[in-house]
Amino acid sequence: EAQVTQNPRYLITVTGKKLTVTCSQNMNHEYMSWYRQDPGLGLRQIYYSMNVEVTDKGDVPEGYKVSRKEKRNFPLILESPSPNQTSLYFCASRVILAASDTQYFGPGTRLTVL
Amino acid sequence: AQSVTQPDIHITVSEGASLELRCNYSYGATPYLFWYVQSPGQGLQLLLKYFSGDTLVQGIKGFEAEFKRSQSSFNLRKPSVHWSDAAEYFCAVFVSGAGSYQLTFGKGTKLSVIP
Numbered sequence: 001e002a003q004v005t006q007n008p009r010y011l012i013t014v015t016g017k018k019l020t021v022t023c024s025q026n027m028n029h030e031y032m033s034w035y036r037q038d039p040g041l042g043l044r045q046i047y048y049s050m051n052v053e054v055t056d057k058g059d060v061p062e063g064y065k066v067s068r069k070e071k072r073n074f075p076l077i078l079e080s081p082s083p084n085q086t087s088l089y090f091c092a093s094r095v096i097l098a099a100s101d102t103q104y105f106g107p108g109t110r111l112t113v114l
Numbered sequence: 115a116q117s118v119t120q121p122d123i124h125i126t127v128s129e130g131a132s133l134e135l136r137c138n139y140s141y142g143a144t145p146y147l148f149w150y151v152q153s154p155g156q157g158l159q160l161l162l163k164y165f166s167g168d169t170l171v172q173g174i175k176g177f178e179a180e181f182k183r184s185q186s187s188f189n190l191r192k193p194s195v196h197w198s199d200a201a202e203y204f205c206a207v208f209v210s211g212a213g214s215y216q217l218t219f220g221k222g223t224k225l226s227v228i229p
Contacts (some may be wrong), residue, residue: 103160
């Protein structure tokens with residue numbers, strides 16, 4: 001089954017404690033991205049990656065890092081989380097060949113930073 | 115930069131009534147447009163997409179959307195709403211080129227359905 005998986009699904013942490021949210025896709029997609037969703041703001045893109053070792057900033061990259069060492073994985077790293085990063089995070093992937101292709105979303109990770 | 119506006123934050127309709135959710139986009143060239151739905155506590159599901167051809171697009175769950183270039187709009191419609199349609203709906207525009215490759219979302223419209 002084609003899917004995007006994220007782990008963990010729920011996470012409560014404290015300010016300053018480094019954390020990583022993993023994202024994996026099994027569709028051999030070149031493109032992967034991270035979004036955060038906040039009430040009244042919709043989804044905003046944090047980072048995206050066009051392929052292995054190719055990453056770029058989205059609209060709200062501050063406080064986040066990503067890496068793309070393998071095609072299937074695109075972890076989101078918060079080196080020093082702060083309460084304003086409390087949010088619902090979605091990973092997504094797609095092919096690049098055609099702009100009309102569908103972007104597939106993971107189930108989401110709800111992060112709370114105390 | 116591209117942008118998407120969903121003017122209605124919250125809409126309430128009665129079950130069986132018709133529905134129209136508005137979406138306006140700002141982008142210089144022909145956009146690729148999408149509607150996603152998010153049920154409470156769930157991820158995002160693609161309802162339909164437009165990239166070329168017929169401006170009236172059919173999607174899943176009985177939804178359709180019409181692309182109107184002159185109005186920069188891509189409104190979502192359904193002739194008869196079901197209680198299970200209660201969810202949040204997001205319009206999105208996809209842009210590629212000039213070093214950018216991005217799906218930009220509107221802020222969403224929450225739909226409530228009265229039995």
